[in-house]
Amino acid sequence: MKNKIAVIITTMVVLLAILGACGGKNYAPxxxxxxxxxxPEKAYKQYNGECPFKFEIPEYxxxxxxxxxxxxxxxxxxxxxxxxxLTYRNVNNDLDTLxxxxxxxxxxxxxxxxxIEENIFEKDSSRVxxxxxxxxxxxxxxxxxxxxxxxxxxxxxxLYFEAHPNKDSLAPVVDFIRDDIxxxxxxxxxx
Numbered sequence: 001m002k003n004k005i006a007v008i009i010t011t012m013v014v015l016l017a018i019l020g021a022c023g024g025k026n027y028a029p030x031x032x033x034x035x036x037x038x039x040p041e042k043a044y045k046q047y048n049g050e051c052p053f054k055f056e057i058p059e060y061x062x063x064x065x066x067x068x069x070x071x072x073x074x075x076x077x078x079x080x081x082x083x084x085x086l087t088y089r090n091v092n093n094d095l096d097t098l099x100x101x102x103x104x105x106x107x108x109x110x111x112x113x114x115x116i117e118e119n120i121f122e123k124d125s126s127r128v129x130x131x132x133x134x135x136x137x138x139x140x141x142x143x144x145x146x147x148x149x150x151x152x153x154x155x156x157x158x159l160y161f162e163a164h165p166n167k168d169s170l171a172p173v174v175d176f177i178r179d180d181i182x183x184x185x186x187x188x189x190x191x
Contacts, residue, residue, distance in 0.1 A: 032168075039176050044183060051088065052153060056187035058180050075184075080173045081162040084143075084181060089154045098154045102146040105158070106133040112165070113137045121147070126189045130155075132182065138165040142174045143181055149190050157181070 044056040047063060051071035057063060060079065066072035071088035089098060106116065114137035121130040130147035143159040159177060161170060 037172050039172075042179070042183075044187070052191045053088070053155065054189050054191065055184055057184060061180070077177060080177070082159060082173065082177055083162075084157050084159050084177070084184075087156045089156075091148065091150075091152050091154050095148065095150065095154065098148070098156075099146070102131075102144070102156050105156075106135065106144045109135050109137075109139040109141065112139045114167075121145075121185055123186070123188075128185070128188055128190065130185065132185065134178070136167070138167050140165055142167075142170070143178050145181060145185065147185060147188060153190050155188070157184075 040060045043059045045059050046054065046056050048054040053071075057075050058077075061075050061077045064074040064076055066074065073086040073088075075084040075086065077083070091098065110116065113135050116136070117134040119132040119134065121128070121132055123129075127149040128147050129150060130145060133144040135142050135144065141158045141160050142165075144157065146154065146156045148154045159174070159181065161173075163170070
């Protein structure tokens with residue numbers, strides 16, 4: 001009798017172990033994944049038109065002039081549906097106003113921003129001075145900047161996507177285009 005009970009208990013333990021090992025599905029939600037983005041090699045082309053400045057833009061983007069008589073441009077990145085809007089102004093004793101406006105435009109994103117980093121930019125040899133704003137979080141414009149020679153010229157730029165802000169999915173593209181904006185600033189010269 002003891003032998004039968006031991007066999008039954010052993011059989012039940014083995015069956016429970018087999019049943020417990022089967023179908024061990026994990027029903028926890030998986031992290032959200034995003035498509036892999038393949039970026040092109042960095043290569044740049046020179047713009048040297050009739051406006052009082054010159055600069056380099058990526059070969060995988062193109063320049064759109066807003067108005068024929070103005071020096072306002074858009075740098076469009078068709079693969080990423082992103083645009084860097086460039087606004088040029090002559091300084092007419094209103095540099096403080098232009099600088100405050102650029103600062104205010106960047107800090108209007110404070111409501112949604114996780115952080116705003118200001119990176120001062122100086123290129124003394126070409127008299128190009130400015131600031132690059134890296135705006136973190138689900139904001140409409142993750143990168144904004146301005147450049148000036150502090151006496152005559154002022155240029156402001158901002159990056160926008162044709163999509164709802166999602167910092168996780170846009171982060172690789174924002175970083176990629178931020179590098180292009182930094183190159184734009186480094187190659188920028190007043191005429």
